Amino acid sequence: xxxxxxxxxxxxxxxxxxxxxxxxxxxxxxxxxxxxxxxxxxxxxxxxxxxxxxxxxxxxxxxxxxxxxxxxxxxxxxxxxxxxxxxxxxxxxxxxxxxxxxxxxxxxxxxxxxxxxxxxxxxxxxxxxxxxxxxxxxxxxxxxxxxxxxxxxxxxxxxxxxxxxxxxxxxxxxxxxxxxxxxxxxxxxxxxxxxxxxxxxxxxxxxxxxxxxxxxxxxxxxxxxxxxxxxxxxxxxxxxxxxxxxxxxxxxxxxxxxxxxxxxxxxxxxxxxxxxxxxxxxxxxxxxxxxxxxxxxxxxxxxxxxxxxxxxxxxxxxxxxxxxxxxxxx
Amino acid sequence: xxxxxxxxxxxxxxxxxxxxxxxxxxxxxxxxxxxxxxxxxxxxxxxxxxxxxxxxxxxxxxxxxxxxxxxxxxxxxxxxxxxxxxxxxxxxxxxxxxxxxxxxxxxxxxxxxxxxxxxxxxxxxxxxxxxxxxxxxxxxxxxxxxxxxxxxxxxxxxxxxxxx
Amino acid sequence: xxxxxxxxxxxxxxxxxxxxxxxxxxxxxxxxxxxxxxxxxxxxxxxxxxxxxxxxxxxxxxxxxxxxxxxxxxxxxxxxxxxxxxxxxxxxxxxxxxxxxxxxxxxxxxxxxxxxxx
Numbered sequence: 073x074x075x076x077x078x079x080x081x082x083x084x085x086x087x088x089x090x091x092x093x094x095x096x097x098x099x100x101x102x103x104x105x106x107x108x109x110x111x112x113x114x115x116x117x118x119x120x121x122x123x124x125x126x127x128x129x130x131x132x133x134x135x136x137x138x139x140x141x142x143x144x145x146x147x148x149x150x151x152x153x154x155x156x157x158x159x160x161x162x163x164x165x166x167x168x169x170x171x172x173x174x175x176x177x178x179x180x181x182x183x184x185x186x187x188x189x190x191x192x193x194x195x196x197x198x199x200x201x202x203x204x205x206x207x208x209x210x211x212x213x214x215x216x217x218x219x220x221x222x223x224x225x226x227x228x229x230x231x232x233x234x235x236x237x238x239x240x241x242x243x244x245x246x247x248x249x250x251x252x253x254x255x256x257x258x259x260x261x262x263x264x265x266x267x268x269x270x271x272x273x274x275x276x277x278x279x280x281x282x283x284x285x286x287x288x289x290x291x292x293x294x295x296x297x298x299x300x301x302x303x304x305x306x307x308x309x310x311x312x313x314x315x316x317x318x319x320x321x322x323x324x325x326x327x328x329x330x331x332x333x334x335x336x337x338x339x340x341x342x343x344x345x346x347x348x349x350x351x352x353x354x355x356x357x358x359x360x361x362x363x364x365x366x367x368x369x370x371x372x373x374x375x376x377x378x379x380x381x382x383x384x385x386x387x388x389x390x391x392x393x394x395x396x397x398x399x400x401x402x
Numbered sequence: 403x404x405x406x407x408x409x410x411x412x413x414x415x416x417x418x419x420x421x422x423x424x425x426x427x428x429x430x431x432x433x434x435x436x437x438x439x440x441x442x443x444x445x446x447x448x449x450x451x452x453x454x455x456x457x458x459x460x461x462x463x464x465x466x467x468x469x470x471x472x473x474x475x476x477x478x479x480x481x482x483x484x485x486x487x488x489x490x491x492x493x494x495x496x497x498x499x500x501x502x503x504x505x506x507x508x509x510x511x512x513x514x515x516x517x518x519x520x521x522x523x524x525x526x527x528x529x530x531x532x533x534x535x536x537x538x539x540x541x542x543x544x545x546x547x548x549x550x551x552x553x554x555x556x557x558x559x560x561x562x563x564x565x566x
Numbered sequence: 567x568x569x570x571x572x573x574x575x576x577x578x579x580x581x582x583x584x585x586x587x588x589x590x591x592x593x594x595x596x597x598x599x600x601x602x603x604x605x606x607x608x609x610x611x612x613x614x615x616x617x618x619x620x621x622x623x624x625x626x627x628x629x630x631x632x633x634x635x636x637x638x639x640x641x642x643x644x645x646x647x648x649x650x651x652x653x654x655x656x657x658x659x660x661x662x663x664x665x666x667x668x669x670x671x672x673x674x675x676x677x678x679x680x681x682x683x684x
Contacts, residue, residue: 075405078569082576090575090584132476136666137592151435160585161578168574183573190644195467197637204473206434220477220626223470227633240455243649247529305592309585322656372682375629379681383672387665390643394650398658401651406568409575449571457571458643471630478627489609533645537657544642545660547603548667555671556634562624562631 085182089167092202093346097319098312099129104294104362114363136308152209158202160313165195169249171331173345179250180333180345188249192324193230195308196279199317200226206310221371222281228378229285235386236268239393240328253332260331269329269388271382276321277359278378280314284366322355323348330355373375410450417443434472441465454525628680632672639668 103118103126110117118128133235136345169188171181185191207219241247243264244255252261262269276287327331328350334342341347369377420440424469441464476547524527525527578583650657675681 078572079576082573083580085585086577086580090581109640137588138595139592148429148431151431154435156589157582157585164581164585165578167572170578172672180579183570185454185570185574187454187458190455190462190529193640194458194461194466197462197470200466201435201438201469201473202479205472207478208431209474220474223474224626224629227467228629229468231633231636231640234637235643238643238647241644242650245648245651247644247648252581302484305588309588366620376681378631380673380676384669385671391662391665394658394661397651400653401654405572409572432584439638444573446575449568452567454567454571455645456666463634463637463641467634471634472626474627477571478624514585527643528647533649536642536655537646537649537660541660543682545663545667548639548664551635551638552667553669555632556674558631559628559675562628563678565681 083255086140090164090184091101093164093167093316093319094312097315099133100291101315101319102132102311103129105363108129108360109355110363112361133308134370135304139303140304148209148211149214150209151205151244154200155209156309160197160309160316162198162202163313163320165198166270166317166324169335170320170323171250171332171346171348172323173343175344178204179253181250184250185242187247187248189241189252191235192249192320192354193237196233196317197227197230197294199313200230202313207287218251221301225281225285225371225374226279229275229278229374229382232271232382234377235390236272236275237328239265239268239386239390242390242397249332253334255355256331257334260329260334260336262329265389265393268384268393269325271330271386271389272325273355273358275378275382276318276325278334278374280321282318282359283363284369286368286400318359319356321351322352322359324349325355406450413443413450416440418445430476431473433478434469436470437469438465441469451527452524455527455532457531483566505550625682628675631674632680635671636668639664 106119108127120128143152150283155333168182169185169191171179171184203222203226204219207222207297210216240252240261243261245250246252277283326348333348335341335344335347342350416439420436420438420443424433424440427436445457445465448454448460457472458498464487587636643661646657646661
């Protein structure tokens with residue numbers, strides 16, 4: 073089709089994805105977090121605003137929009153401001169390769185890139201740079217320390233994620249997410265690769281700076297870590313980045329290990345998009361459940377865990393899987 | 403003037419502008435952060451050359467890992483205090499003359515030499531083809547790379563830990 | 567294939583605009599009553615002590631360094647993962663050699679304490 077229609081289609085798709093992520097991940101996700109935390113702690117979450125508290129996050133967002141925009145003295149304004157854009161943008165770029173389901177016109181994905189998995193790993197690593205910029209630009213030693221620690225943590229956990237991705241790519245023989253989902257039509261990869269699944273979930277929790285790996289933004293430790301100096305909407309945008317990344321990781325876990333949009337049993341059942349959403353929220357629930365159950369790791373335990381436990385296990389899993397694939401392929 | 407040409411010019415401008423900031427900014431952290439648009443511009447250029455795997459690697463390693471490494475280094479040294487680096491010295495004029503002469507030479511070479519056009523089809527740059535290449539004919543280079551990585555890791559650790 | 571990446575580029579640009587949109591909104595409607603005390607750097611309510619930069623440990627650098635080496639290793643694993651199965655036992659041995667050499671690097675870093683924090 074002519075180029076201006078393609079452009080319109082791309083722009084429309086982007087707006088839809090961004091809005092969906094902003095509403096589903098940031099707003100609804102934050103509310104879900106508060107409700108689940110309340111349930112686990114034997115109390116009710118927010119109930120006041122809207123039916124069952126559903127409009128709570130909307131109210132919070134409207135409040136944050138009116139907050140004063142303060143730039144600290146001596147902050148590096150260029151870097152301080154660009155970091156606000158880089159972090160959520162990098163998190164949202166992840167969504168290009170996530171297949172949300174399939175319709176009769178083909179898979180529901182923004183763009184099925186040939187190097188989908190590599191692209192996902194690459195955009196996840198862009199978030200780290202944004203965090204360093206935020207920590208630096210604030211001209212605040214706590215923010216800087218938080219940013220450096222966050223960066224050290226996130227890069228340490230990118231390797232196990234990469235190894236898990238490679239293992240799945242090996243099973244499917246492709247880096248394209250749609251191909252990987254289609255390869256799971258009869259058997260989900262979680263059955264074949266439970267170790268890689270666990271490694272991915274653990275590393276993803278650390279990559280998004282969630283408990284038990286959230287030392288870098290723990291309220292009692294470093295104020296708010298690398299985003300201490302950000303007020304109002306800027307803070308909300310960082311939260312959008314964090315929750316958006318968490319949902320993206322969960323969506324990738326569903327795509328790689330839980331069969332994407334396929335239903336667990338053959339034959340007619342719910343529409344594929346609905347299956348994807350159900351599985352996505354199941355994984356999100358696990359993330360949130362873990363958050364409110366475990367205490368926090370110390371920074372040295374956290375980093376040691378990645379390099380000394382996750383990476384060797386992931387490497388061994390990779391070699392073992394390669395061996396089995398080679399033997400079976402004869 | 404088709405889409406590819408427009409894209410090429412846009413990417414070239416982004417890359418060069420980023421590079422200009424990297425080289426001329428008196429604030430070293432700005433220089434490091436300006437590497438990001440430079441690397442992303444190069445990524446786009448790789449995509450225009452049909453090398454999407456290389457483009458993905460470029461973002462993952464350069465914009466993701468190397469930039470982080472450089473920022474860590476800057477923040478660990480005195481440059482991190484926002485010390486402004488002097489951009490000119492007494493030899494600036496002479497340096498500019500040499501740079502212009504070099505540019506003229508390179509442009510003359512690039513435009514006047516009758517480069518032979520490659521025969522045959524473009525080699526495939528898909529991950530599959532690359533894999534077959536380095537697990538087959540280019541195996542020695544591949545294993546050599548792992549040794550180079552090992553050596554650089556050991557060397558860097560030795561240097562960084564020397565202070566104790 | 568180029569069209570795929572054109573879509574990604576549009577996504578990035580439109581996305582950047584959408585992320586900047588709330589910032590534009592606050593710039594328009596937020597109150598402006600900044601006085602110098604509000605712009606002080608936050609340090610739990612106290613006046614700041616010292617500069618924002620202190621001599622940070624070299625540990626951060628070592629982690630980033632080991633990360634770069636392993637990231638490059640993973641890059642080689644991606645193409646192998648795509649074609650490895652069809653190249654048989656020889657490819658498996660080749661990749662095993664590659665992984666062992668880099669595992670040696672990890673062991674070295676571990677033993678030399680590069681992976682310890684403080």
